[in-house]
Amino acid sequence: MKCSENINSYTTRTVYEKSVQDRSVLRYYLGLLVRWKQNLKYVRARKIARQQGAIIGDGVIMPLSLARKANRNLIIGNHVSIQTDKIDLRSPIQIGNNVIIGYNTEIITTSHNIDSKEWEHKHYGIVIEDYVWLPTNVLVLPSCRKIGYGAVVGSGSVVVKDIEPMSVVSGNPAKEFKKRNCVHSNLIVESLLGGDYKIYKATRKKRNRDSV
Template sequence: MKLPSQYINGITSRSLSRFILGLIPRTIKYLKYSFIKKIAISKGAQIGEYSIIPFSLAKKANKNLVIGKHSIISTSNFSSFRYPITIKDNVIIGKNAKLVLGGHNIDSPHFEHCRNSPPLIIEDYVWICPDSVILPSCSHIGKGAVIGANAVVTKDVPEFSIMSGNPAKEIRKRKETHHELVTE
């Protein structure tokens, strides 16, 4: 991919002081997210390199949380960490998205926690838009899928599907996803 010459000229004409000033905010963010990631890892979570999670999620994390590389999680609305969740590489989960991982046995007088499906697995290149809800009846979101804003996912999502609505239905398939990055 060839970069525009105006962009290249802007970079090469920068002074050393401007370059150093540009490093300061990047370094602060790097240190902040590294610290947050270390908190989650100290609690048993597995977090891949260059992944970003909020502090509120790191405080709640445990050994049941696995996040791959280059993923950005902008929510901490995970209902429970009693059940395993795997978020693979290059996943984006928007603000206020809710992952409801378990429920209660409504036929029991004690309302014990339960999950009637396998662990939740979110494959590579998935985008879960803000305010969407993933219910416990969903155990797999396929590679390259997009869950639209405010969608309520009640069942597994096939690869490259764009889901929308309540309950979420496939509105179409994506044609491709990051074809230059994906190696099969």
């Protein structure tokens, strides 16, 4: 029974598992070295952000420049990849699990009261739910308070209002043109920027166990 279970798990591997488990020994260790170096950087970034008062989950990948300006307004879930530091932390921002935020994407959470003589700040904040993908050069304005579960925004889009779950939107202003069929549940989000050091090792060891 145990043997048949191992065979079945080996034949139903994910793309990531195949990529790691089928590598030659040399390729595997070269990949391990690259990921070890990246891991040091990402561990440091998470530590700095937490010291600044942010709540940061496991497997979060973020640039040091974002970590250094982090504060108590920033909450990030698990297995999140962020490639930008253009995130306005003057108001609360909550990012869920397995979210991907690409290069040069900007999220603005605060504006001004244009009907006031004092022109004081107006703090809005935003919630970005699980499995959202904001690729490159997206601009999210303060009028957007929530991006729903599994939503995808096209590159270069300007988001001016809330986005419904599983919606695929694009344009300026961003408008929905279809619904997403599924979320990226099999993706190792950390692997997008080489931050999957521990998972990479565990995946290789799993192949060795299953082959016994």
